[in-house]
Amino acid sequence: METPDWDKPLEAASRAAMDFLHGLPVRPVGASVPRSDLLTSLGGELPEEGSDAAEVIETLVRAAEPGLVTTQSGRFFGFVIGGSTPAGIAADWLTSAWDQNAGLSLLTPAAAVVEEVAGQWLIELLGLPDNASVGFVTGAMMANFTALAAARHAVLAHAGWNVETAGLARAPHIRVLAGQDHHDTIDRAIRFLGLGTDCLVTVESDDTGRMLVGDLVRELAEREGPTIVCAQAGCVNGGSIDPLAEIIDVAHRHSAWVHVDGAFGLWAAATPALKPLLAGVERADSWATDAHKWLNVPYDSGLVFCAQPEQHRASMQVRAAYLSHSEPSVRDPMDYNPEFSRRARGFPVYATLRALGRRGVSDLVERCCTLAERFGEQLSTADGAELLLPVSLNQVVVRFLAADGDHDAHTRSVLAAVQNEGVCWPSSTTWRGQAAIRISVSNATTDSADVDASVASLVRWHRQLNS
Numbered sequence: 001m002e003t004p005d006w007d008k009p010l011e012a013a014s015r016a017a018m019d020f021l022h023g024l025p026v027r028p029v030g031a032s033v034p035r036s037d038l039l040t041s042l043g044g045e046l047p048e049e050g051s052d053a054a055e056v057i058e059t060l061v062r063a064a065e066p067g068l069v070t071t072q073s074g075r076f077f078g079f080v081i082g083g084s085t086p087a088g089i090a091a092d093w094l095t096s097a098w099d100q101n102a103g104l105s106l107l108t109p110a111a112a113v114v115e116e117v118a119g120q121w122l123i124e125l126l127g128l129p130d131n132a133s134v135g136f137v138t139g140a141m142m143a144n145f146t147a148l149a150a151a152r153h154a155v156l157a158h159a160g161w162n163v164e165t166a167g168l169a170r171a172p173h174i175r176v177l178a179g180q181d182h183h184d185t186i187d188r189a190i191r192f193l194g195l196g197t198d199c200l201v202t203v204e205s206d207d208t209g210r211m212l213v214g215d216l217v218r219e220l221a222e223r224e225g226p227t228i229v230c231a232q233a234g235c236v237n238g239g240s241i242d243p244l245a246e247i248i249d250v251a252h253r254h255s256a257w258v259h260v261d262g263a264f265g266l267w268a269a270a271t272p273a274l275k276p277l278l279a280g281v282e283r284a285d286s287w288a289t290d291a292h293k294w295l296n297v298p299y300d301s302g303l304v305f306c307a308q309p310e311q312h313r314a315s316m317q318v319r320a321a322y323l324s325h326s327e328p329s330v331r332d333p334m335d336y337n338p339e340f341s342r343r344a345r346g347f348p349v350y351a352t353l354r355a356l357g358r359r360g361v362s363d364l365v366e367r368c369c370t371l372a373e374r375f376g377e378q379l380s381t382a383d384g385a386e387l388l389l390p391v392s393l394n395q396v397v398v399r400f401l402a403a404d405g406d407h408d409a410h411t412r413s414v415l416a417a418v419q420n421e422g423v424c425w426p427s428s429t430t431w432r433g434q435a436a437i438r439i440s441v442s443n444a445t446t447d448s449a450d451v452d453a454s455v456a457s458l459v460r461w462h463r464q465l466n467s
């Protein structure tokens, strides 16, 4: 067998990647072609014969690039989507080239050690308990799933039931209490775990989306038995953070497990200025967060932490004769995730943390919050713009008032026009029944000029569509 030509396709990819990245400042943020064009340029029959790899890459770049949304841009503010740092992207390329299977330590000692080291750095950075366990998963969705699997195990074990062997059919009922504004991945995780969303008890939240502790106290008192409380650090709409210390205190008094969904908000703990907002977070039982959001690691990169490593392992661990597990003192990554074979996603996290350092992570988080404040200040003084929520962390929720009184329709039109123009790309939401525009500042490259240009685009379209 001939050695494959590694160089030409990898050089073509590297050139295309660098062109793309250098072009970020001038690229329209939204996709520039309709889906139908992409079906034409990318579609066709499965080829009978293969083609030259470098040519395949060049053709792919030409066909796909116009259909990319520039989420890497400093003026992309939709959903909560971070960019990627140079070190993270480069380490991610290597992760593919090395093609390690990060399930077992035996199979890739380097990837296993990198996860252990980066995991410990993250625990320190986020202020979590030293002995917490870590799992590297695809995203906060799977981090919530994994944490809630550990929680399911723990609360049922407390009731004398082993869910791993006996299943759920005749198990004691589990109640999951979550704030009214919790993220939908909690519901999905509960579905995947066989608990069913009927087990979900909604705790009321205030008008910024923070769980009302009084209502939680009332719900907890309603009934004893296996209970999981899902708190949130960073509401996906307005960035509000639940009163974690109080929630954890009352929940633990009822022997409930407390999980914190901190997909982006947990990163506030990495900055001295914002850390007080998360007071008490370290006393929870499990945490979910994303490295691909605020840490600006390429997809896919979620993280789950558990204060009780034995509960984490009890829900995830698997043993098989052929797998060659390591001795107990050596960590096998697969004992902490739902996957078997998987990408060595610790490398880009590790490289990003090394490249940024503690100071760099703190600066990144603080800068995004300062820029969100800047959005808030400029929008609050713009005629006809109304902030629906106070700016919290990196999130801004705004709507535009219509001359004809149909604020929802007008706000949606402003958003569509702005996205279409391509200066910036915020996304939509509905907050307490009102249509709104969500701006999430999560990219390491965003600067004040990006904010000013984006506000100008929003205000310009608001005026134009109102006249």
Ligand SMILES: *Cc1c(COP(=O)(O)O)cnc(C)c1O
Pocket: 080, 138, 139, 140, 141, 142, 183, 185, 234, 235, 236, 261, 262, 263, 264, 290, 302
């Ligand atoms: C983004 C987000 C999630 C889901 O994260 P993925 O990385 O998309 O799986 C869960 N919870 C909150 C609060 C989020 O912001």
